[in-house]
Amino acid sequence: SKLNVVQLVQGIVDQFKGAYDRELVFETETDEMYINGNHDQLQQVVYILMDNALKYSDKAVDIHISQQGLTVQINVQDYGKGIPPEESEKIFDRFYRIEKSRSRELGGTGLGLAIAKVIMEEHHGSLSVSSEPGEGTAFSMRLPAINEN
Ligand code: ATP
Secondary structure, eight states: OEEHHHHHHHHHHHHHHOOOOOOEEEESSSOOOOSOOHHHHHHHHHHHHHHHHHHSSSSSSEEEEEEETTEHHHEEEEEEOHHHHHTTGGGGGGTTSSSSHHTTOOOOOOHHHHHHHHHHHHEEEEEEEOOOOOOOOEEEEEEBBBOOO
16 A cells, blocks of 8 residues: 655654654654555564664664655664675575574564565565675665655
8 A cells, every 4th residue: 555654764763762762863854755555564664674783783773765866765773783795695595693692582483574575576676785894784674655746
């Protein structure tokens, strides 16, 4: 169905704001950006990315929505320890977790990003990561926008 991405993301950000005492900065270029898709599944992707950003860093998390041409982009940026370049593709594999010892105490199964990637592909979109070790990590969801013309 037709979804306003801004509203969809705002809903998840509000949930996290209520549950965590952390700085969450939500910025969007406009109030309305429409896509076709499954509301609950796309919220699950945003949830997985925000949950990871909060889990693997202890600083603020920035959520940013923009539109370039017919592509809507949702960025979730953290300022945590980052992901080593050689791990940046493996993290999308089922059950893969960086340094099992580092991750063990935080809990989790290593399924979140694998699920997120499948949902994005089913929506003819993509999920990618860009990370600077020691600086932070940004995940980008890209989805085809509905052409309003
Ligand atoms: P869960 O299935 O509960 O989400 P998980 O967080 O371990 O468990 P994924 O979401 O698939 O599983 O993430 C896989 C691994 O990628 C994590 O274990 C972690 O090592 C790494 N990772 C994911 N997001 C980040 C991030 N924002 N910063 C640093 N490392 C990350």
